[in-house]
Amino acid sequence: MIVQDVITYLENLAPLAYAEDFDNVGLLVGNKKAKVSGVLVTLDTLEAVVDEAVENNCNLIVSFHPIIFKGLKSLTGKTYVERTVLKAIKHDIAIYAIHTALDNALKGVNDIICNTLGLENKQILIPQKGTIKKLTTYAPLGNANALRAQLFKAGAGNIGNYDNCSFNAQGIGTYRGNEASNPTLGKKGELHQEEEIQISVTFNKHIESKLLQTLFEQHPYEEVAFEVTTLDNYDQNIGMGMVGELKNAQTTTSFFEFLKEKMKVSCIRHSQITKDTVKKIAVLGGSGSFAISAAKRAGADILITADLKYHDFFSAEGDIILADIGHYESEQFTKNFLVDYLSKKITNFAVVLSTTNTNPVKYL
Structure with missing residues (x-):
């Protein structure tokens, strides 16, 4: 190896x-x-x-x-x-x-923290944007099903809990090849009309080269017409931080003791304790002051992170408890x-x- x-x-x-x-x-x-x-x-x-x-x-x-x-x-x-x-x-x-x-991976740093604390109903805290792309191509009617199947096999068409997702529209494609062409359908120098299927599939950006290689290998045409666009969608499976729930609510003081035991820390820097109990927990391993607003929007009772500065603790504003357990400790x-x-x-x-x-x- x-x-x-x-x-x-x-x-x-x-x-x-x-x-x-x-x-x-x-x-x-x-x-x-x-x-x-x-x-x-x-x-x-x-x-x-x-x-x-x-x-x-x-x-x-x-x-x-x-x-x-x-x-x-x-x-x-x-x-x-x-x-x-x-x-x-x-x-x-x-x-x-x-x-x-690994910070942004679904089964990464923050999932490890969540599992250590036994959190349930886990979700990405700050979903990443621009990770989803769309491929649009055009294939002869008789080749569309086989091509679509190969694109799915290469990893396209996965949306949340669904796979084999695509959009298809039927129409007429036209082309005329020059003297150097070798058309699969039609004759060089002649205008050709072909009944085609427009196939659109979404995919995660890290498989783009693999997907395009599949397209070029499986498409019947000599010259493949295609478009790749980046979507503004937020990816619910990729991003910074996570938020989850304790199986049962705990008093804040008992949760702090539980947190110290599970994360093997001797002390915790924290903001003012403004909640008697906590249940919804946000986590972000490493430096995480940028996640305070997102944790508030998620309705978290507490954000566990590291490297908080003096003025970061003021931004809790009584809406959330901030707990700094240390950079190394959060990623250990x-x-x-x-x-x-x-x-x-x-x-x-x-x-x-x-x-x-x-x-x-x-x-x-």
Whole structure:
């Protein structure tokens, strides 16, 4: 198995097409064609983590956070980022970062938090926009059913709980081929009319190249007429944060104790407790102040997130309780999830859980 094979598994789980624009995800260091001896999974890639990879004979590190976030203008070892990258290169270790691609995945970071807390009726808190596209093409009447079936097989036509979704309209197509043409129907140099079906299907943007390849391979015409447009629809299965419900309402004080136990935290920074009980819970792993308004609109009693600043707590305004459990703490179970996922996919070499505590924040 090569590095690209592992990447394919990861991108089936969390396609990079849905990572945030500001992020730096994917293969950051190494050769995607290199044979894999082992995979080490970590939350952050530091020098100590590279050392751990060497000790465990792992030449691929799958990291949640990207070690290279901003552009590097030199590699002299003057910063922890440069030293880490240099050490990885020295030992021929590849580094892959998944970050906000997994943040936005339906079965990703926030789903992990929800499951840890036992939340039910889970929904994406901030659905992503611009992830849904539409393909429109035109096929001869006799070929339309077969072509449509192949487009569905390639992943098009899935809307919510439905599949094989399409819109079809019948009409007359016209064309005339020049001397270099080789028309499937009609003759070169002659105007031809053909009874055709207009087929429109929606699809998620990460499968566009696969879908177009299917279209070109399966369409009977020499020249395929098609259009691809991006829709403004919000995607209910892709986006930041989640909101769910406790099976039974809890008093706020008892929920805080429950939260500390489940998320393994010793303290929680929070806004004023303005609700005696909580039931609807919003979560957003990592820095989540931008989700406060969305959590309010969702009717959440509490938002669990991290990296809230002083003035962020004022924006609760008595409508919601804000709970900051720490950045590392909110994402700590991500590496366990990735190990479990990859271990089910890969059986011919080790997938190792990093034991290095990469949390830079310490408490007294």
